[in-house]
Amino acid sequence: IVKLPVNFVVIDNGAHLDKIGVANFLGKSKKLYIVTTTKKHPAFQVKAADNLEILYYEKEIDFVDLFGKLKKKYAMNRLTIQTGGTLNAIFLRNNLIDKISIVVAPALIGGTETMSLIGGESLTSIKQLTQVKSLKLTAVKKLKNSYLHLKYDVIKETKIN
DSSP states (O other), rough: OOSSSSOOOOOTOOOOSSSSHHHHHHHHSEEEEEEESSSSOOOGGGGGTTTTTEESSSSSOOOOHHHHHHHHHOOOOOOOOOOOHHHHHHHHTTOSSSSSEEOSSOOOOOOOOTTHHHSSSOOSSSSGGGOOOOEEEEEEOOOGGOEEEEEEEEEEOOOOO
């Protein structure tokens, strides 16, 4: 395992990481932050790891609070998030995303059970339309094999007339 000069923040509510996974992340990262609601997460069993920080939330993770702590307490001014549609929706709807970088692969998958870029609960009222986020395209790059890399700024204010 090669140690990288980066910190990792892992959101792991279901304790998907076992002892070996935690050890691998610790060996790979400058500092590892485990965010969990699981009292018996394997990270709590790690002894004498100066590069481990556990952020425990009793019932559910308050992501606005979490991002605030990461910025203020741990001096993280920039995060690269690699996640799925459910967390993307939470982050986006709580105004926690400033920029989006998407690599589009030349393949169509589809299906009602296939997760999309933004998942989570559907918007069901006119008031919730303020949670729709427009994007401003800032860069386009054509990659190998017909892939595209798209970069956007997130427009945080949505106004409804």
